Amino acid sequence: MIQAALSFDRPRPENLFRQGSQNYRIYSRLLGGPVTNGEIIYGMRIANSTGRVDEIRKKLRPYLMDIKAQPVPGTEGQWLYKLAG
DSSP: OOOOOOOOOOOOHHHHSOTTSHHHHHHHHHHTSOEEHHIIIIISOOSOHHHHHHHHHHHHGGGTOEEEEEEOTTSSSOEEEEEEO
16 A cells, blocks of 8 residues: 655745735744744844744644744743744
8 A cells, every 4th residue: 555645835924924024034034944032033133023923823823833932941031933833
């Protein structure tokens, strides 16, 4: 019996958010790999990283995707975000 592998493509940023918006920029960056709240705040100049991540999570739910958040060991208040699903 041959079983075909399932492949789930992640939605493109422009299909979820207005191009160039903060959510678009963060989601595009997450597609490239994990990102810290420090990079979002200081590198991308987006102050409300927690709020933006929450908005992105809501848009990803219909695609059975989420954003996993975990504290960065040895730091105070730094979090690592990565796509899950």
